[in-house]
Amino acid sequence: MPTNRQDAWSNDEDLLLAEVVLRHIREGGTQLQAFEEVGKQLTRTAAACGFRWNSYVRKQYKSGIELAKKQRKELRKQAQSVAEPEESEKEITVEASSQEVAKPKISFEDFVSTLKSLYQQFEESIDSQEKIQELEKKVAFLTAENENLKKELQTIEQDYKALIEIMERARKMVVLQEEDRQQKVKFQMDKNGNLERIEK
Known part of the structure; x- marks a missing residue:
């Protein structure tokens, strides 16, 4: 079980x-001065305070x-501005005049019309988002339907191939039967010299 050191630093x-x-x-002093001040308050060395800080x-x-x-930096600027009041007054007047020039003047009607157009664009973007969602649903539905049609087409193609094979077998059987029949038929001459068909 770990034990705390007697000289361990507390949160306070x-x-x-x-x-x-x-x-x-903030006041422009050094960290070494701060470490010495804290060391006196906590009865620690400045080096220990510096090590803990770093x-x-x-x-x-x-x-x-x-x-x-x-x-x-702000405190230093303020100190300089107090030391040189005339220059700071010049800077303030220059800044004020530049701010006055930079401010655009807009009428209330223009402001309202701008707001209306922004609101209309916002509504159009919402409408377009809803349309996009509807189109995405349609795409998903059509994709599923396409998959079903592909499966049906594969089934039809398999059935068609099976039907062709059956028809081919039937044709071969008919051809064989026809050949058998032709082989069974024989002819002979009758008394008058005419050929007569003889079936076995």
Whole structure:
């Protein structure tokens, strides 16, 4: 049975480590400073905190790290904008004027007609989907019917071949009987010199 180490990290300690490191990233501090701060609070070494962060906790907070980095960039931009108020005012007026130019003006009637056409396209797509489903059902039915007709055709072809064989046998039998009859018929001369048929 595995036993927990006495120096094992708890969830609360992992959470504290993550919060402090993310705060330092956000505020522009170093991770080493964060490890030292957490180490003092948890009575652990900065190296132990750094090892725990890199081996386990960091993987759990990838999105949090990205967010903290973005917030750090925003804080730096804000600090620069406070330092240079005239340039930021110029940028704001340029951005505002470009936004005003970029906004398209559309009348309410055009908006309503656009919505109507979109709704009509939506209904047509639903109708076409229903038609597609009906056609798929028809295709399935016709495929099944085609298979049945193929089976019937095979049966008819087999019956036809059997009938031809029977007729061929019957013909051969008739020919043989005819030959037998011809062989049985004999002729002889009568007193007047005429041929007379004699059957055995």
